[in-house]
Amino acid sequence: MASPEEVTFGQLLYGGIAFMLLAGGGVVAFLLMYQRRLLQQQLQLRTTEGSHQQQLLVAQQELLLAVVAAQEGEREDISQELHDGIGSSLSTAKLLLHHLGKNPTPEECSRLVVLLQDVMTTAVQEVRSISHSLYPAVLARHGLAEAIQRLTDICNETGQVPVSFTLGYYQPLGLVRELVLYRICQELVANALKHAQGATYVAVRLAQEGAVLKLEVQDDGYSFLSLPLGLGSAPAYGNALCNIGVRVQLLHARLHHGPESEPGTRITIELGIAVPHP
Known part of the structure; x- marks a missing residue:
């Protein structure tokens, strides 16, 4: 037991x-x-x-x-x-x-x-x-600013609405990105000359603000946009505005239209760029 x-x-x-x-x-x-x-x-x-x-x-x-x-x-x-x-x-x-x-x-x-x-x-x-x-050969040789200047010179040779170009400091982007941005500028200027009724001027500005490069095209005519223009929005004037939207997306850029309180049309393209550290 x-x-x-x-x-x-x-x-x-x-x-x-x-x-x-x-x-x-x-x-x-x-x-x-x-x-x-x-x-x-x-x-x-x-x-x-x-x-x-x-x-x-x-x-x-x-x-x-x-x-x-x-x-x-x-x-x-x-x-x-x-x-x-x-x-x-x-x-x-x-x-x-x-x-x-x-x-x-x-x-x-x-x-x-x-x-x-x-x-x-x-x-x-x-x-x-x-x-x-x-193909703007001047862009490959001298860069975006010279190509836009040449574009405005050609527009002024036609004797239509005077086109001006104001250049501020900007950091070169490389040929491909500059070519895409040039095409956007080309389309915007062409649309302003063709569709902005009663315009007395077209102004193109290119300048860098910090890490953002801004391209602006403005006119004082009757706005050729019947719809706000942005990424993915429906184009109001056919292939040209569609091309602009596609190229803006390719650059991963932003597009602004307005303000509506101003006469005419002002479109700004904002492109983020890498700023080298000093």
């Missing part, structure tokens, strides 16, 4: 073993639940990341389609310029040459030659203008 001390020891031993088993089981259960919850969180995170990546992919595809559409729109505009401008000038030149081949009088011949010279001068100017719009 076991003594009371042996019974007590046995009870304590079995009780300790049972407690350890229960505690161990509890720990195992806790670890299994924790691992399961962790797996669920990881799965949810992966699902969220997958959804986010899918959204980014869709956004990139939409942006790519917008870029392609903008390029096609530009090609269509250039084709129209070639047809209406250079095509018309060459047709006129051909007609004048035809008249010169009919043995005109000396006076008539002199008059036709003068007209032919004027027509060919106009055609050369149109070719130069289209060539500059396709």
